Amino acid sequence: MSDTSHHFSFGEDHLTAGIAIQIARGEIKGTISEASREKIRNSRQIVENIVEKGHPVYGINTGFGPLCTTKISKEETKILQSNILQSHSVGVGEPIDTEIAKLMLILKLQSLAKGYSGIAESTLDRILWHIDNDAIPVVPCQGSVGASGDLAPLSHLFLPLISLGKVEFQGKTITTGELFKATKLQSLDLGPKEGLALINGTQFIAAHAVKVVEKLQSCLSQADIIGAMMIEGLQGSVKPFYKELHALRPFKGNIHVASRVKSLLKGSEIMEDHIDCDRVQDPYSLRCIPQVHGASRNAWLHLKELLEVELNSVTDNPIIINEDLTISGGSFHGQPLAMAIDYACLAASEVGNISDRRIYLALEGNSPGVPKLLMEDTGINSGYMILQYTTAALASENKGLCFPSSADSIPTSLGQEDHVSMGSIGGRKALRVIENVEKILAIELLTAAQAFEFRKPLKSGPILDEIYKLLRKEVPFASKDRVFADDIEKGIKIIQNKIIIDITNNVIKKKNLTLETQFSNEFEIY
Structure with missing residues (x-):
C-alpha cells in the first residue's frame, strides 16, 4: 500500500474506515493516480463500444429493474442517465449528517476508480472536486432498502452533477444552481451507464458502517476505562482480569x-x-x-473486517470485466454488511446494558465506605438515584432497537428485486443505539467519580487519577442534590469528544506506561 500519511490514491490504495474518516476531515488528501485513470478510460471505452455495436447489455442500452428487457436506442442512452438520477431521488426524512454524506462520496469514488464501472474520468474528477471543496450534497435519511444499491440516497447524492438538488457549502444549504453560480461549474452530460454506476452500490450502508466502527470503538475503549474506575470506586477484585484466566478461553476481545x-x-x-x-x-x-465488553469487541472486529473488504470492492452493476464479458450480478446487495451491522448494534446495546447495571450496583450501598445512593445525607436528598432512571430508560430503548433490520425483506421493483437487505435502516439504527450508549457511559463516569470520592485520601492509578482530576474540573462532587442534567451534559461532551481516551494516551506517553496486548493493532481502525 502507498504511504497514506498525507495522501491517498483512489482506486489504488487500500481504504480503511480510519483513512476514510481522515479524508473526510481533510487530514489526508485524496487523488486519482494515472494508473487508475488508465483503467477508468479503458472501462469507459468498452461501454462506448457496446453502445456502438448495439448488442443488448443491461443498464447500458436497456431499461432498469423490471424494464431490463426494454431496448434503449443509442440516441436515448444519455437521456436515460439523467432520468434515472431524477426518478430515483425519492428520499424522505431529515438529511443525513454532512460527514456521512461526504463519506458516501469518498467510498463511491474508491469503488468507481477501480475501473470496472465504465464511468467517465470527468465524472470522477467532479466527485473529487466536491470532496476537496466541501460541497456536500444533501441526502435524505430514508428511502433505501439496501439491495439494488442504496438507490434513493445515492441518487440524491449525485443530483448536483446534473445541476439539481442541494448542497451544504461554506456553512449554508444552497441549491446546486447557486453553487454553480458561485463556482462557475457547469452541469455534466452523463454518458451511457454513468447514472446506473452512480446509484448502484452500498455506499449509504457502508458510510454509516464507517461511523459505527469509529463511534463504537470509542465507546468500547471508554467503557473499559470507566468500568475500571467503577471497580476501584466499589473496591472490586482485580483477579478476574488476570491473563492466566483468559488464556484458558482465548477470545481476542476478552483478552484485550x-x-x-x-x-x-x-x-x-x-x-x-x-x-x-x-x-x-x-x-x-x-x-x-472481560466477557461482556470482550464479546462486543469481537462483534466490532467482525464488522471492521467485513467493512474493509467492502470499502475496497466494486459494488455497482453491471460490472465491465472486458469487452467480451459484462456481468449483471448482485454485488450491490447490502446483506454482507447488513447482518454485521445488526450484530454491532446488539454489541453496542450490551455495553450500555452492563454499564447501567454497574451504575445500579454503585447505588445499593453494599460496598464498604460507599453510602447508599452515593450521598451521605439522603432522605432530604435523593442522591444519584434518578440518574439511573435515565440509564434504565436508555438501555430499554436500545433493547427495542436491537431487532435486526436484516431479518426483514419486502420485495421491490415489481418482484425483480425480491430480497433486500434493509442494511440502510440497520446502519441508521446502530448509530442511534451508540448515541444512547454514549449517554449511559457519561452517567457511569459521573457515578464512578462520585464513588471515588469516598476512597479519599487513597489515590487511584496514574491514568484513572488523571481522568478523575479532569472530571472534577468540569463536575464538582455532589454533597447534596442539584440539577444533575447539567452534569450529565458535561459528561456526554467528555465521552463524545473522547477526552478520557486522550488523557489515557497522554499519561501512557508521559509516564512510559503501556496498555498494549497481543491484539491491540486489530482493535484499531487505521
Whole structure:
C-alpha cells in the first residue's frame, strides 16, 4: 500500500474506515493516480463500444429493474442517465449528517476508480472536486432498502452533477444552481451507464458502517476505562482480569479487555487497600467485564473486517470485466454488511446494558465506605438515584432497537428485486443505539467519580487519577442534590469528544506506561 500519511490514491490504495474518516476531515488528501485513470478510460471505452455495436447489455442500452428487457436506442442512452438520477431521488426524512454524506462520496469514488464501472474520468474528477471543496450534497435519511444499491440516497447524492438538488457549502444549504453560480461549474452530460454506476452500490450502508466502527470503538475503549474506575470506586477484585484466566478461553476481545483493565488498575492505592479482604467474588457487572465488553469487541472486529473488504470492492452493476464479458450480478446487495451491522448494534446495546447495571450496583450501598445512593445525607436528598432512571430508560430503548433490520425483506421493483437487505435502516439504527450508549457511559463516569470520592485520601492509578482530576474540573462532587442534567451534559461532551481516551494516551506517553496486548493493532481502525 502507498504511504497514506498525507495522501491517498483512489482506486489504488487500500481504504480503511480510519483513512476514510481522515479524508473526510481533510487530514489526508485524496487523488486519482494515472494508473487508475488508465483503467477508468479503458472501462469507459468498452461501454462506448457496446453502445456502438448495439448488442443488448443491461443498464447500458436497456431499461432498469423490471424494464431490463426494454431496448434503449443509442440516441436515448444519455437521456436515460439523467432520468434515472431524477426518478430515483425519492428520499424522505431529515438529511443525513454532512460527514456521512461526504463519506458516501469518498467510498463511491474508491469503488468507481477501480475501473470496472465504465464511468467517465470527468465524472470522477467532479466527485473529487466536491470532496476537496466541501460541497456536500444533501441526502435524505430514508428511502433505501439496501439491495439494488442504496438507490434513493445515492441518487440524491449525485443530483448536483446534473445541476439539481442541494448542497451544504461554506456553512449554508444552497441549491446546486447557486453553487454553480458561485463556482462557475457547469452541469455534466452523463454518458451511457454513468447514472446506473452512480446509484448502484452500498455506499449509504457502508458510510454509516464507517461511523459505527469509529463511534463504537470509542465507546468500547471508554467503557473499559470507566468500568475500571467503577471497580476501584466499589473496591472490586482485580483477579478476574488476570491473563492466566483468559488464556484458558482465548477470545481476542476478552483478552484485550482484561489486559487493559488490569493495566488501568495497576499502581492503585485503592486496590492495594483491600487486597486481603474476605469478599469471595463480585457481581457479574464487575467480574464479567472481560466477557461482556470482550464479546462486543469481537462483534466490532467482525464488522471492521467485513467493512474493509467492502470499502475496497466494486459494488455497482453491471460490472465491465472486458469487452467480451459484462456481468449483471448482485454485488450491490447490502446483506454482507447488513447482518454485521445488526450484530454491532446488539454489541453496542450490551455495553450500555452492563454499564447501567454497574451504575445500579454503585447505588445499593453494599460496598464498604460507599453510602447508599452515593450521598451521605439522603432522605432530604435523593442522591444519584434518578440518574439511573435515565440509564434504565436508555438501555430499554436500545433493547427495542436491537431487532435486526436484516431479518426483514419486502420485495421491490415489481418482484425483480425480491430480497433486500434493509442494511440502510440497520446502519441508521446502530448509530442511534451508540448515541444512547454514549449517554449511559457519561452517567457511569459521573457515578464512578462520585464513588471515588469516598476512597479519599487513597489515590487511584496514574491514568484513572488523571481522568478523575479532569472530571472534577468540569463536575464538582455532589454533597447534596442539584440539577444533575447539567452534569450529565458535561459528561456526554467528555465521552463524545473522547477526552478520557486522550488523557489515557497522554499519561501512557508521559509516564512510559503501556496498555498494549497481543491484539491491540486489530482493535484499531487505521
